[in-house]
Amino acid sequence: MDEQDNAQQKEEEKSPSCLVLQEDEKTQVSHRRAYLKEIAWKMFQDYEKKLYTLHFIGDLQREKLKESFHHLHQYLAKEAETCMTKQKDLVETSIKDSEVKVQSLLGFSTSLTNLLVKMENGEMVMTTEQLKTLREYLVEVSKLSVAQTSPLSPFQVQEWRGIRHIVRPVSDSLQFYPNSAHPNLFISKDCKQVRYTSIPQVRCINAYFEPGLYVLGLPGFNCGQHYWEVDVGHKSNWILGIVKESVPRKVPHNISMNSGFWVLRKQDNNVYYGCDLSTLNLATCPMRVGVFVDVSCSHIAFYNADTTGLIFRISECSFTGYLFPFFCPGVPVKEEDLAPLSLC
Structure with a gap:
């Protein structure tokens, strides 16, 4: 009975309908394999594009950063030159003002010395009005002082208005x-x-x-x-x-x-x-x-x-x-x- 059944099964497998079913399964497997391969290739291409985009964006951002810092460097260099020029002009003006004041004091000292000599020699007597004028002048002279730098601003350098968003006090x-x-x-x-x-x-x-x-x-x-x-x-x-x-x-x-x-x-x-x-x-x-x-x-x-x-x-x-x-x-x-x- 077993030999007969095996022989019958072999005959059925050789039948046209059975052969058609086997061919269909092979075709389906082949189609699925091709479909999966296509999907995998598309995914690979998508990731490759994303990777290229990331490299491109990274390079672009680096270039923008370089450009921004280059412009900032140029701006700071220009500001430094401007501030140094202002400071130089301020110092020169202060020196000139001080020299004028010194010359005025020297003239006053000479006049005062001559006046005192004349008074000691009895050549003249100082009036109350002259004493008042002299006293007022001495008070003004006592107020003269060398210009000093003002306390540091919380903005560090007040002229940096153009980069206020960077140089911001806390x-x-x-x-x-x-x-x-x-x-x-x-x-x-x-x-x-x-x-x-x-x-x-x-x-x-x-x-x-x-x-x-x-x-x-x-x-x-x-x-x-x-x-x-x-x-x-x-x-x-x-x-x-x-x-x-x-x-x-x-x-x-x-x-x-x-x-x-x-x-x-x-x-x-x-x-x-x-x-x-x-x-x-x-x-x-x-x-x-x-x-x-x-x-x-x-x-x-x-x-x-x-x-x-x-x-x-x-x-x-x-x-x-x-x-x-x-x-x-x-x-x-x-x-x-x-x-x-x-x-x-």
Whole structure:
């Protein structure tokens, strides 16, 4: 029986229908193999194109970087030449001014010597008016001094306005101090914004300013250099600067250097005042103000943080004890005044 079955199976395999099925399977396998080969080749070509694109982009970026640094090098070289020329001209001018002053002093010394000789010989007697004139001249002479360099700007070289996006000073990490704020000042949760509110706020500590709409910034300091920027926007009035820790907080304040305030203020929409209440002529209204304090040099300066232009500076300040950043968001007189002062 087994021999018969095997013989029958062999006969069936040799039949035309069975041969057709085997040929179809071989054809399908061949087609699948060709299809997979085609897919693999396409994937290889795609990856090859991507690899070429990556190499091309990398080379292009390197060339752009080289070009950018080449232009930057050219710009810096030009700026260096310009700054050196300005410095040379400044030194030469200072030397000429000093030489003129020296010659004036020599002439005065000679005249004074001749005058004293005549007085000793009894040839003349000095009148009260002459003594007054002499005294006034001596006072003016005592004020003469050699020009010194100003404290270093937080912008390092102020003339680098063209690369402001690169040479940018790092601001101190300041926060508004809520317990020092007048009750009608609202401080944001992150303590980076302050604005006027008609609803008085509850203060935990009785250390706030009143009646002035003032608030301090933290941390305070008593040494080193410090710089911060404040977004003042389009507000019509505000006050920025520093204050002594010892100033009283529960009395009307005379905002002056003698009272321990060194500030810049904006009033009457576009009128700016320095510490001595002298009016400042500004070409543009700053939207962001930079405050730079150098305690060791007894110096404070205010800058237009967008243009790096100097607004106002004070030297020879009597900085003693701890100092704190000082702010006043202003009294609301127009809609823009409801916007906050923001620490940048």
